[in-house]
Amino acid sequence: MAATSLRTKALGEAIRTYRKKAGLTQERLAERADLNYKYLGEVERGEKTISVEALARVAQALNVRVSKLVEKL
Numbered sequence: 001m002a003a004t005s006l007r008t009k010a011l012g013e014a015i016r017t018y019r020k021k022a023g024l025t026q027e028r029l030a031e032r033a034d035l036n037y038k039y040l041g042e043v044e045r046g047e048k049t050i051s052v053e054a055l056a057r058v059a060q061a062l063n064v065r066v067s068k069l070v071e072k073l
Contacts, residue, residue, distance in 0.1 A: 007073045009046030011055075014069045016044045018062045032061035 019029050026044065030037035035054060042048040050058070059066045 004049075005046065008049050010073050011050070011070060012044040012046040014072065015040075015058060015062075018064055018069065019044075022062055024062075029058065029061055033057040 019026070022029075024032075026040050027037045030040040033040070033054070034057060039048060040058075043050045055069065056066055059069055062069075
């Protein structure tokens, strides 16, 4: 697996971890971040990359800094 794919997967896992800590479903987080919930699921599984803007909206919806989501990449 390419390094980019590993990073994409790790970022998705971080989003999922913080989402679950916040007690949110994918649908609720997607709604808060103004994203499609199917797309968010693909991001969490590492199937799709996420733009910086969308990542910032996800972080805001989770009440965490973007740096927390990317710190283990």
